[in-house]
Amino acid sequence: MIDTHCHIDFEDFDDDREDVVKRAKDKLDNVIVSGYSNDSNMKVLQLSKDYKDFIYPTFGFHPVSSQNATEEEIKTAHENVVKHLDEIVAIGEVGMDYFYVTDKELRERQQEIFTGFLNLADEYEKPIVMHVRDCEKKAVNIVADYDNIPYFVFHCYGGSLKTAKRIKNMGNAYMSFSTMLCYSQQHQDLIKKIDLDYILTETDSPYLAMTKEDRNEPANVVNAVHKIAELKNMDISTVDEVTTNNARKIFKI
Template identity: 80%
Template sequence: MIDTHCHIDFEDFDSDREEVIQRAKDNLDHVIVSGYSNDSNIKVLKLSKDNEGFIYPTFGFHPVSSQNATQEDIKIAHENVRKYIDDIVAIGEVGMDYFYVSDKDLRERQEEIFRGFLDLANEYKVPIVMHVRDCEKKAVNIIEDYENIPYFVFHCYGGSLKTAKRIMNRGDSYMSFSTMLCYSKHHQDLIEKIDLNYVLTETDSPYLAMRKEDRNEPVNVMKAVHKIAEIKNMDVASVDEITTNNARKIFKI
């Protein structure tokens, strides 16, 4: 099993990060840690170097942060992607967030920055991991403009089934499902109808724990895999094999 999206570089893990990583190593094949900001990107790179062959990094800039970033901040983010392009397995997480942001100008700023990262992924022909909350349909329209990006990952997908069908019809796009499957009826209804050949698994640690007061961690991706198996009436090994192979193909790990 692979946790394809988590943030164990966050301070939430400062007191026991090594124990968290060891629990993941004892149970999972790999963990992908997604950069969130310029500082975060460098931290996830170090984590990957310290745990080579197990942790893999992606470099991104979260849309809620990027909308307020300076041009210099974005320039540095792009420069670091270029500098470390051979070390990262994807660009992300980047995108747009219409759940937290309703201001028209800020949404336009998010899209502008998102397109800048899409341009980079298109130039280097690397996958992109997208945070596109409450604007999944718009994101599907936007990515039509980029022909060289090998794979598009809709991180923590929560859009409509109709949009999910559009995503599957593309052939190069995948939806990642998190531990939210354990308690979200909407996500359970989605996974029941979505072809596993277009599905990845993640935790988004430290977020999306089974109880709000808890801290999530990568090993809990097992719970998402087990929940998918239960909903689809499949054996866990089959769900594991399909979703793990999807991740290996996309991220080349």
């Protein structure tokens, strides 16, 4: 099993990061840690060096942060992607967030920055991991124009079934489901109707824990895999194999 999206570079893990990685190693094949900002990108790169061949990094800039970033900060993010192109497995997380952001100008700024990262992924033919909350349909319309991006990952997918079918029809796009599956009826209804061939697993830890008081961690992706198997009435080993192979193909790990 692979946790394709988490943030164990966060300070939430400063006191016991080594134990968290050890628990992940006991249960998982690999963990992908997604960069959130310029500082975060450097931290996830270091983690991939500290835990070589187990942790893999992606470089991104979260949309809620990026909308207030300076041009210089965005330029630095782009430069770091190019500089470390052979060390990162994807660009992300990047995108748009219409849940937290309702201001029209800020949404336009998010889209502008998102487009810049899409152009980068297209130029260097790198997979892209997208945070497109409450704007999944719009994101599909935007990314349809990019022919050289090998794979699109809709991180923590929560859009409609209709949009999910459009994503499937793209042929090179995947939807990632987190441990939210264990308690979110919306996500449970979605997973029943989406082909396993287009699904990835993640935790988005430290977020999306089983209870609000808990801190999520990569090892918990096992819970998502078990829930998918239960909801689809499939063997756990089959869900494990298919979702793991999907991740290996996209991220080349």
